[in-house]
């Protein structure tokens with residue numbers, strides 16, 4: 555069972571829980587994020603309206619430089635299996651402080667509803683930064699490193715907000731092998747923050763990489779008048795590199811649930827540091843320094859490498 559952390563609580567209690575969740579499961583629920591259910595409902599409604607547009611209207615905005623539309627079976631997250639049966643739309647070049655992004659790269663429906671996306675970006679980013687600095691403090695990273703990591707949010711990043719639709723496969727023939735909604739993978743960036751909806755489950759984790767898959771159920775808000783459902787957060791490869799494998803970038807996938815009759819919509823923010831950020835291991839008494847850092851690539855180079863594999 556995943557832990558739930560309330561980020562509106564004092565730092566001391568959060569830090570311990572965060573260290574445990576990030577090193578044992580790599581996934582957790584986060585509440586106290588301050589994002590209203592009304593805003594979450596609005597952003598899901600926007601995503602649904604977009605995906606229901608005619609295909610040519612969507613392919614006009616086909617993905618380029620990790621921004622835009624990905625059609626069914628275009629992407630493949632697990633290189634050993636088949637293509638992912640999903641559609642997606644990415645917003646990029648997001649200003650991490652304001653949530654703004656270049657409007658003119660996107661179809662009219664997103665230009666007209668700009669505020670919804672911008673506000674969501676801004677609030678999500680605020681939670682991401684809070685979690686990140688709690689983690690640095692929990693790891694007792696030295697002040698100089700903490701200071702230098704502040705820069706990793708200040709400038710051009712590859713952070714992306716992604717709308718996803720996994721269509722139901724009621725009408726699709728078994729032989730098409732469309733049971734993979736998102737193949738097994740780890741996330742490439744710093745962390746990912748996910749909204750999912752009630753009754754549209756399918757996300758699963760393989761915490762110990764032993765092919766034992768655990769489901770991540772939808773968790774409702776305990777006080778919907780105050781804030782929306784908890785976010786599902788997971789840590790990406792970059793945090794694993796910085797901590798020389800102490801923090802887990804856990805393998806996960808999305809499968810078709812038994813009913814097969816329901817679409818799944820999810821919304822994920824993939825948080826990335828400034829592109830030039832080094833991925834070398836940090837110094838901390840918790841981090842093992844007996845081996846070399848796992849990669850010498852910087853954040854931008856590493857993302858490019860992973861994207862090449864995904865869109866082969």
Ligand SMILES: O=C(O)CCC(=O)C(=O)O
Nearest residue numbers: 718736741757806808820
């Ligand atoms: O839709 C989901 O629940 C997760 C998707 C995911 O893991 C991804 O796109 O990286």
Ligand SMILES: [Fe+2]
Nearest residue numbers: 739740741806
């Ligand atoms: Fe993922």
